[in-house]
Amino acid sequence: MASAASSTAPAITHQIKKGVAPLRVGKGTSFALRRLHSLAGIVPVGAFLFEHILISNSTALSGPEAYARQVTFLANLPLVFFLELLFIWLPIAFHALYGFYIWYRGDGNVGEYPWTGNWMYTAQRWTGGIAFIYIIWHIWTMRFTGIDLHMYPNASFGKVQAEVFQPALFLFYVVGLVAASWHFAYGIWLFCAKWGIVPGRHAQKRFLTVCVCFFFLLTGVGLASLAAFRSRPQQPVEPGAVAMHQMQSAESR
Numbered sequence: 001m002a003s004a005a006s007s008t009a010p011a012i013t014h015q016i017k018k019g020v021a022p023l024r025v026g027k028g029t030s031f032a033l034r035r036l037h038s039l040a041g042i043v044p045v046g047a048f049l050f051e052h053i054l055i056s057n058s059t060a061l062s063g064p065e066a067y068a069r070q071v072t073f074l075a076n077l078p079l080v081f082f083l084e085l086l087f088i089w090l091p092i093a094f095h096a097l098y099g100f101y102i103w104y105r106g107d108g109n110v111g112e113y114p115w116t117g118n119w120m121y122t123a124q125r126w127t128g129g130i131a132f133i134y135i136i137w138h139i140w141t142m143r144f145t146g147i148d149l150h151m152y153p154n155a156s157f158g159k160v161q162a163e164v165f166q167p168a169l170f171l172f173y174v175v176g177l178v179a180a181s182w183h184f185a186y187g188i189w190l191f192c193a194k195w196g197i198v199p200g201r202h203a204q205k206r207f208l209t210v211c212v213c214f215f216f217l218l219t220g221v222g223l224a225s226l227a228a229f230r231s232r233p234q235q236p237v238e239p240g241a242v243a244m245h246q247m248q249s250a251e252s253r
């Protein structure tokens, strides 16, 4: 009986569908999150990185007073804590955590990594990972531990110096800078390719050169600023000494 039933039952065929599973293409919520991840990399995270390296930190090239003026300006922005939270920390946390998720799932659109393919794909993930470790450490040491730079902006040059005078930490700064700069510069290229802002193979190839130049600009200005911190004598970082130093320089003016 059983054998009769099995002989009359229709044959079950498991058909393997060709192509990428629908979920992996990124539809619905996943599509929106991918777009948001992509956009957050440019605004506000990328815009912040641009400001941080090319505007704020480059004032170190003009010395401790110029740097302290810039930190004072930033520290006195209205509702500064909420500005940092909404436009820096939360967007970075979202872009980074969703970035790790994309990395873990192996998502990616090969069409968007056309020329050097896998190298660029891998570099985009590793530079993001390195930047993440660096950013967490940098926010922790600069913003949440040691002397409070929002209360004592004049200690900011000295606080950075105390780190970059240590060879291992200096190296960490350089690695973090290069990783974040590459990730952002190549990220601009990816963004423009994905959103159709730079369409066509030739235009994209030319635009890649522009993005590589931008990487060198970010890295060059960042390295020059680091060199500026190392080229001056160590500035005070204790609250009492900072206040004294501030009074002395006001008197000598």
Ligand code: HEM
Pocket (backbone or CB within 6 Å): 037, 038, 039, 040, 041, 042, 045, 046, 049, 095, 096, 097, 099, 100, 102, 103, 107, 108, 109, 124, 125, 128, 129, 131, 132, 180, 183, 184, 186, 187, 188, 190, 191, 194
């Ligand atoms: C320095 C801070 C960062 C900036 C300025 C930044 C910026 C960008 C930009 C502009 C893109 C291109 C957007 C696109 O793919 O359309 C991008 C892509 C990406 N980012 Fe970031 N990012 C930062 C940190 C991170 C971190 C910490 C991670 C964590 C791993 C990460 C992971 C990724 C991944 C995986 C992609 C590629 C997405 C894809 O291939 O579709 N990013 N980033």
